[in-house]
Amino acid sequence: MIAANKPEQFTVRIKRQDGRDQPSYWQSFTVPYTANQNIITVLQQVAANPVTTDGKRVAPVAWDCGCLEEVCGACTMVINGRVRQSCSCLVDELFTGTHDQVITIEPMSKFPVVRDLFVDRQRMFENLKKIKGWVPIDSTAALGPGPKETPDEQHERYAISRCMTCGCCLEACPQFTKDNDFVGAQVIAQALYFNEHPTGAELKGERLDVLMGPGGVTDCGNAQNCVKVCPKEIPLTEAIAKVGRQLTVHAVKRFFAGKR
Amino acid sequence: MASEPRVIVVGGGLAGLAAAVRVAEAGVAVDLFSMVPVKRSHSVCAQGGINACTEPVRQEGFSEWDHFDETLYGGDFLNHQPPVYEMAYAAPKIIDLLDRMGVPFNRTPEGFLDRRYFGGSVFRRTHYTGASTGQQLLYGLDEQTRRYEAEGKVTKYEFWEFLWPVVDDDGVCRGIVAQDMRTMEVKAFRADAVVMATGGCGLIYGKSTMSVICTGGAASRCYQAGAWLGNPEMIQVHPTAIPGEDKCRLMSESARGEGGRVWVPGIKDDNGEWTPHPDAGRHPNEIPEHERYYVLEEMYPNYGPTPRHGNLVSRDVATRGIFFAVQKGFGVGGGRMAYLDITHLPQDTKDKLAAILEIYEKFTGDDPRDVPMKIFPAVHYSMGGLYAVYETEQEPKPKFLCDIVPEDAGRRKDPSKPAHPGMVHGSPWNMMTNVKGLYAFGEVNFSYHGATRLGANALLSCIFDGLFCGLGVANFARTQAKEDPSEGVADEVFSRYVAQETAKSDKLIATVGSAEEGVDPYELHRKLGEIMTDELTVVRTQEGMQRALSIVRSFIEDYKRVKLGDNGVWTNQNLSFTRALGDMLIYAEAMLLAGIERKESRGCHYCSDQDGRDDEKYQKTGVCQYDPATGTHKVVWEDVPIPLIEPRIRDYSGKK
Numbered sequence: 001m002i003a004a005n006k007p008e009q010f011t012v013r014i015k016r017q018d019g020r021d022q023p024s025y026w027q028s029f030t031v032p033y034t035a036n037q038n039i040i041t042v043l044q045q046v047a048a049n050p051v052t053t054d055g056k057r058v059a060p061v062a063w064d065c066g067c068l069e070e071v072c073g074a075c076t077m078v079i080n081g082r083v084r085q086s087c088s089c090l091v092d093e094l095f096t097g098t099h100d101q102v103i104t105i106e107p108m109s110k111f112p113v114v115r116d117l118f119v120d121r122q123r124m125f126e127n128l129k130k131i132k133g134w135v136p137i138d139s140t141a142a143l144g145p146g147p148k149e150t151p152d153e154q155h156e157r158y159a160i161s162r163c164m165t166c167g168c169c170l171e172a173c174p175q176f177t178k179d180n181d182f183v184g185a186q187v188i189a190q191a192l193y194f195n196e197h198p199t200g201a202e203l204k205g206e207r208l209d210v211l212m213g214p215g216g217v218t219d220c221g222n223a224q225n226c227v228k229v230c231p232k233e234i235p236l237t238e239a240i241a242k243v244g245r246q247l248t249v250h251a252v253k254r255f256f257a258g259k260r
Numbered sequence: 261m262a263s264e265p266r267v268i269v270v271g272g273g274l275a276g277l278a279a280a281v282r283v284a285e286a287g288v289a290v291d292l293f294s295m296v297p298v299k300r301s302h303s304v305c306a307q308g309g310i311n312a313c314t315e316p317v318r319q320e321g322f323s324e325w326d327h328f329d330e331t332l333y334g335g336d337f338l339n340h341q342p343p344v345y346e347m348a349y350a351a352p353k354i355i356d357l358l359d360r361m362g363v364p365f366n367r368t369p370e371g372f373l374d375r376r377y378f379g380g381s382v383f384r385r386t387h388y389t390g391a392s393t394g395q396q397l398l399y400g401l402d403e404q405t406r407r408y409e410a411e412g413k414v415t416k417y418e419f420w421e422f423l424w425p426v427v428d429d430d431g432v433c434r435g436i437v438a439q440d441m442r443t444m445e446v447k448a449f450r451a452d453a454v455v456m457a458t459g460g461c462g463l464i465y466g467k468s469t470m471s472v473i474c475t476g477g478a479a480s481r482c483y484q485a486g487a488w489l490g491n492p493e494m495i496q497v498h499p500t501a502i503p504g505e506d507k508c509r510l511m512s513e514s515a516r517g518e519g520g521r522v523w524v525p526g527i528k529d530d531n532g533e534w535t536p537h538p539d540a541g542r543h544p545n546e547i548p549e550h551e552r553y554y555v556l557e558e559m560y561p562n563y564g565p566t567p568r569h570g571n572l573v574s575r576d577v578a579t580r581g582i583f584f585a586v587q588k589g590f591g592v593g594g595g596r597m598a599y600l601d602i603t604h605l606p607q608d609t610k611d612k613l614a615a616i617l618e619i620y621e622k623f624t625g626d627d628p629r630d631v632p633m634k635i636f637p638a639v640h641y642s643m644g645g646l647y648a649v650y651e652t653e654q655e656p657k658p659k660f661l662c663d664i665v666p667e668d669a670g671r672r673k674d675p676s677k678p679a680h681p682g683m684v685h686g687s688p689w690n691m692m693t694n695v696k697g698l699y700a701f702g703e704v705n706f707s708y709h710g711a712t713r714l715g716a717n718a719l720l721s722c723i724f725d726g727l728f729c730g731l732g733v734a735n736f737a738r739t740q741a742k743e744d745p746s747e748g749v750a751d752e753v754f755s756r757y758v759a760q761e762t763a764k765s766d767k768l769i770a771t772v773g774s775a776e777e778g779v780d781p782y783e784l785h786r787k788l789g790e791i792m793t794d795e796l797t798v799v800r801t802q803e804g805m806q807r808a809l810s811i812v813r814s815f816i817e818d819y820k821r822v823k824l825g826d827n828g829v830w831t832n833q834n835l836s837f838t839r840a841l842g843d844m845l846i847y848a849e850a851m852l853l854a855g856i857e858r859k860e861s862r863g864c865h866y867c868s869d870q871d872g873r874d875d876e877k878y879q880k881t882g883v884c885q886y887d888p889a890t891g892t893h894k895v896v897w898e899d900v901p902i903p904l905i906e907p908r909i910r911d912y913s914g915k916k
């Protein structure tokens with residue numbers, strides 16, 4: 001049943017790009033409304049019949065997705081101006097009553113477009129490498145259990161470890177641009193995650209060295225946009241503040257160690 | 261000519277990453293291929309947990325042997341015993357290792373690892389991180405892989421699709437052909453061993469609980485290239501998922517493990533018989549307690565410590581319980597739905613389930629903390645997959661249909677000790693397919709779960725494969741690199757396969773401009789999903805499977821006229837999907853053939869026209885072999901060796 005305020009069909013405007021470094025352009029498609037539709041099903045409907053609103057048959061739209069339940073982070077896009085996962089974005093939520101609603105879908109703007117809505121977020125994974133985002137275990141040999149942890153400590157780390165490298169926080173951040181080297185909230189929070197683990201803390205100094213330099217924590221303007229858009233509600237600004245404090249201590253230690 | 265050994269791992273889920281880490285740790289270079297950034301692999305979806313007999317569980321009366329036994333019992337004794345034995349005994353060590361890697365497992369108040377109940381066991385032996393355990397385990401292994409990547413020991417090829425294994429004229433696997441999914445470049449890569457860790461094949465059913473890349477395409481390609489399949493008909497249907505247009509989203513067994521209950525509206529007469537309630541329109545919260553028919557608790561009241569434990573019988577059993585109740589008209593609102601109810605649980609328990617409750621809320625708009633969830637069974641897991649062998653010290657040795665394990669393998673290193681019941685650690689044959697040098701790890705491997713997988717055993721088998729059998733891969737690659745390296749194989753062997761795959765792509769791309777009407781691949785996929793869901797899921801019959809087989813065969817004909825909608829030279833997803841569809845069709849044909857030939861009911865293979873399990877004839881693996889020349893399949897039966905535990909009839913109605 002189509003609710004009274006729901007249209008029978010609606011228009012999606014999609015920002016397209018045929019390949020890397022190609023110009024972008026917009027195309028509109030008319031899509032029938034169905035109950036419980038999400039943006040992935042909308043894109044599937046477009047793929048099944050890639051004919052624009054003015055009747056032109058075009059190449060199907062390329063996009064990235066995986067889990068379809070908001071845990072893999074793949075399907076992140078800018079929908080009606082807001083960065084979010086397209087799989088968990090229900091069409092009903094976007095329609096607020098009027099009949100001539102239009103949905104606009106764009107690729108994230110802070111990452112290079114591979115094609116259409118498909119972007120390359122390799123930079124986020126590279127940054128994880130830079131901050132040595134791992135716990136340096138000796139080996140996979142059976143050496144007994146890990147360090148004990150209180151439920152509170154676990155809660156704190158679990159909250160950060162749900163980060164699915166989706167990039168929403170970077171898209172929304174005014175300080176993070178395509179061409180600068182600011183690492184952004186995601187990786188700063190991840191650094192905290194590893195610093196807080198007893199074995200992970202072994203690399204704390206090296207992590208902080210990276211975050212102290214250009215592109216590190218001081219580049220954050222504290223605009224707080226990141227925390228507002230994070231789909232996993234990761235306490236990003238809190239994490240940035242904590243790492244900031246760790247950096248202060250680290251800088252003092254380095255000063256006295258004469259490592260300036 | 262000797263060279264530096266190299267191993268290719270295809271797949272960056274739990275199995276692939278664990279393998280990459282183990283092989284790299286052993287000092288052998290790894291090339292890791294994945295269609296998606298490995299951190300986004302399907303393993304992120306796993307919710308509930310991972311089983312192991314850790315110390316506190318042992319002190320509650322559980323043992324590794326019980327874990328081993330339960331896994332066989334759940335699998336209806338079609339599992340291979342030595343690998344399962346080895347896995348059960350390795351499990352507590354694997355948990356310790358994951359703990360050391362920093363996986364944020366839930367904790368007890370004192371700071372030890374917490375555990376929850378799960379299906380197929382009356383012991384609390386499932387370790388977990390909230391309700392996103394797979395994500396957390398995958399991240400833990402992803403981090404260790406990144407460490408080796410930073411050290412230059414692992415090279416990642418993300419957004420690369422495996423297209424074909426390179427098998428030389430002697431039948432030895434020498435590498436793979438893969439395609440860059442962005443530039444569409446097709447290229448061959450050499451290796452001294454190749455590990456397939458490409459996961460399950462849920463997409464053959466159209467909609468399942470799996471991720472969109474779980475087509476089974478990679479397994480099917482190996483199959484067409486000469487690797488065999490084991491029990492491909494064994495597909496698990498999970499009891500509780502939210503049906504959806506694009507996907508069936510799982511509501512993990514952890515909901516029931518934490519005390520969630522399955523019920524449907526009904527009326528109980530004086531004899532205790534239930535009939536559907538005439539008023540189908542009531543809100544669940546208005547239905548009084550005495551009109552709630554707790555299907556599984558009534559059917560299996562004596563399974564566990566309390567009648568509520570009936571909700572935790574083996575998955576195939578629970579699925580049938582719900583399915584038949586709905587078939588009898590008990591479905592919510594008269595439809596194909598039952599309630600999964602966690603509203604009565606305390607707040608802190610609900611918090612532990614937050615990750616899945618959020619999924620329910622996001623996709624249905626209802627808050628499951630206040631309103632019972634509407635669920636129905638959905639295709640979930642492939643127990644079957646690529647056939648693989650292993651080395652054991654036991655006598656008599658298992659007889660495999662292929663002679664890949666040498667006659668003299670399995671000699672005891674230490675004759676003063678009794679024969680080890682599990683697999684030989686470090687053996688190059690562990691989980692090698694019938695193609696020399698080609699391995700199968702994780703969900704794509706058929707060995708561990710028989711005819712039904714117990715909840716929270718998959719993550720374990722994936723990581724176990726990688727860590728335990730990974731050493732054997734490194735050993736094999738090292739020997740090969742010394743004696744018969746891939747580097748020494750003529751270029752022609754590789755270019756032949758590159759040409760084969762390029763021709764296949766070109767042919768598909770060329771259909772874009774053709775004037776012919778053509779067959780729409782998406783429509784064909786939808787129809788394939790429908791017929792497979794109808795005939796090869798919860799209830800199967802000879803007639804139904806035969807019908808499905810002839811339809812799938814007609815689809816294979818239709819596929820020859822398939823027409824693409826995109827001739828783009830960048831990121832042509834249309835091509836990738838359509839190519840995989842062709843492979844899915846062949847895999848589906850094998851599944852149906854194996855299902856038709858298995859004339860018994862066992863585990864998930866429940867045939868309403870057969871009388872139960874027939875150990876005489878089918879205590880066997882259905883091994884599928886494909887002949888590319890004729891496009892025909894053959895099912896050959898191989899005995900499942902029974903070195904340790906005699907099969908017994910499954911019965912969840914009483915205390916085990």
Ligand SMILES: Cc1cc2nc3c(=O)[nH]c(=O)nc-3n(C[C@H](O)[C@H](O)[C@H](O)COP(=O)(O)OP(=O)(O)OC[C@H]3O[C@@H](n4cnc5c(N)ncnc54)[C@H](O)[C@@H]3O)c2cc1C
Nearest residue numbers: 271272273274275295303308309422459702703716718719
């Ligand atoms: C919703 C859900 C919940 C689950 N919960 C649990 C649970 O609580 N406990 C449990 O034990 N099990 C659970 N399971 C099962 C478990 O998650 C899977 O069996 C397991 O994660 C499979 O891991 P894998 O490494 O074999 O494959 P996957 O994680 O599926 O990874 C496959 C990899 O192969 C790659 N790949 C595939 N094809 C190609 C190709 N052609 N070329 C290149 N790369 C390719 C992919 O990119 C990916 O990296 C659950 C499953 C689902 C669907």
Ligand code: SF4
Nearest residue numbers: 173220221223224226
């Ligand atoms: S607080 Fe603002 S500037 Fe800092 S990372 Fe977040 S969005 Fe960017």
Ligand code: SF4
Nearest residue numbers: 163164166167169230
């Ligand atoms: S911190 Fe949040 S928004 Fe940023 S990448 Fe992680 S999950 Fe996405």
Ligand code: FES
Nearest residue numbers: 066068070073087
């Ligand atoms: S598809 Fe995984 S987050 Fe949307």
